[in-house]
Structure formats: C-alpha cells, structure tokens
Amino acid sequence: MEQIPEELKGLLGKPELQLGIGDLAHVTGVSQSQLRYWESKNYIQSIKTSESKNRKYSLKTIGEVHFIKNFLDEGFTLTAAVKKAEKRKEFINFMRKVIIDRFEALTEVDGHPAIDLGPLEGQSDQNIFAILIDQEIILRLLPAK
Amino acid sequence: MEQIPEELKGLLGKPELQLGIGDLAHVTGVSQSQLRYWESKNYIQSIKTSESKNRKYSLKTIGEVHFIKNFLDEGFTLTAAVKKAEKRKEFINFMRKVIIDRFEALTEVDGHPAIDLGPLEGQSDQNIFAILIDQEIILRLLPAK
DNA sequence: CGTGTAAGGAATTCTGACACG
DNA sequence: CGTGTAAGGAATTCTGACACG
Secondary structure, three states: OEEOOHHHHHHOOOOOOEEEHHHHHHHHOOOHHHHHHHHHOOOOOOEOOOOOOOOEEEHHHHHHHHHHHHHHHOOOOHHHHHHHHHHHHHHHHHHHHHHHHHOOEEEEEOOEEEEEEEEEOOEEEEEEEEEEEOOEEEEEEEEOO | OEEOOHHHHHHHHOOOOEEEHHHHHHHHOOOHHHHHHHHHOOOOOOEOOOOOOOOEEEHHHHHHHHHHHHHHHOOOOHHHHHHHHHHHHHHHHHHHHHHHHHOOEEEEEOOEEEEEEEEEOOEEEEEEEEEEEOOEEEEEEEEOO
C-alpha cells in the first residue's frame, strides 16, 4: 500500500494549476474575446500577478466557463447562464472535496489496483474499496487494515 | 437529482485540456529548460499541432512531470525518476477511471449534496453515496432509486 | 447586450549554441 | 549527464477602438 501523493490529490485543488487564455479558449470552446468580455462584467475572474500582464485562469474558473458555455449552448442568455452556472459550482467543489478527502490510499486487493475510500458510515472497521477488475470498477466492503 | 454533466467528468480525461510550457513549469516547479530537455530524451511528450510551433502538455503529462519531479527531489537520478514515475502512471489512470465511471449522478440525501457512486458489490439494489454533511464526506449505503 | 476584428506594442516561447561539470 | 543562459526570431496576448445589432 502506498499513500496517494499529496501532489496528485493537490493537483485538483491546487491554485497553481492555471491556464493561459488561449488554452482555456481551446479547452472550453469559448473565444478569447468572450472570455475578456465576461471578465469585464465580473462573471469570471482571472489571475494577474504583478510580474505578468497576461491572464491566467484557475481550475475553478475552467469549470465555471465550461458551465456557462453549456448553458449558452442550451439557449440561455449570458446573464442567465452565469446565474445557473453559479449553482453548479457548489457541486464542483463538492466533487473535488470527495476526491481530496476520500481517495485515502492506493492499495491492492487480490492483486488488483484499488483505492481505499475510507469507512462506511456506522462501520468504522470496514472500508469501502474501489477495485479495478477487468477494466471495471467495483465497490467492495472490506476490513480496514 | 441531476446527471453529472459529461463535460465535468470529461474535463479530467479530456485531451483538449492542455497547458503551455510556462504554466506547466509553474504548476510543477520544473523549469522550462528541464521540460525541453526531458522531451528531447523522450521522457515526456508534448503536443505540437501543425498550426502552432509552441508546446502544449496534456493532463496526463502534467501528472508524469509531477511524479518525476517528486522522485528527483527525493534524490533519484533523472533516469531512475522517469522509471519510477512510469509505474505511478497506472495509478493515475485508475483514479481517473474511478472518477469518470463512478461519479454517476449528483443528488441530495436529507437535503445534503451527494454523489451516487453506484452499487456495492453483491447488492445491486443498494448504492454507495458520498454525502457532504458539515464539511465532512460520509459514505452511506442507501437503496438505489 | 455580446461578440468579432484590425493594430501596434508587450510578454511568452522557440531553436541552436555555449557554459558548467 | 542534466540544467541554465543570452540571442534573435516567431507565436501569443495585451488594450482600446470600432463594427454589428
């Protein structure tokens, strides 16, 4: 068994993970001029360090832009899309927290790679493991080691 | 209950998520000249599209660079660090698969946000839910809806 | 309102060479 | 081997203006 490196878990919440405007535009399919306009209206934020004049975007913002874009594509106005995306943000944060808090350790079960997801409620001696068997993920309850 | 948008899950495996060399250097703490050298030795790959001469790096490569960097910091030679990182890659892919395959739906349990992680092995009528209660994640076994 | 474009300057990245060791 | 730097050119991003609607 080995610990999941802090760096790996951290990647998902790391404020250091940031993209330039070209990369964000590419990932999300939102144009650079849209991104600049949205920022001018305070719908999204970019990071500007004192050393650089160029925009950087955090992983959090990548998610926000994604959601806004999706609502736009569904036919909402920009302001409506922003509002709807706001609510989705809570869920993104939640997902990230599950990953960061719950992917406790990499291990093996019967020779298969597995992630220890920690104890099941009310059974502190039994943990849930996600196990990779034949390219399928299976959830199994096993004694905590 | 709402489906976890494909885009959100896809973000983690998306080939479109790519960083420039400056951003990768910033996230990982590895210098640009190191990244170029590692690529010249085929330890890592970058994406070069026909339109651009500049390097782009995938999320997969971000993870690889992270691991190599960590082993370097622990005192391994570059070639040893590359070999050790190679093995870790399997685990990264596995973690990603768990997230993509198992974060089935966003829902609520007793008014708390929750993620349906799917059935527990051998109990196809009972699913494991990750529930956010007081900033803590709890795993609970509940009837699948 | 929301997005695109042309323009000129600023910041970033490119390659190949060379230094150090 | 593995990394850094100075150099000049190429690609990217910047802002403010203007167009369209």
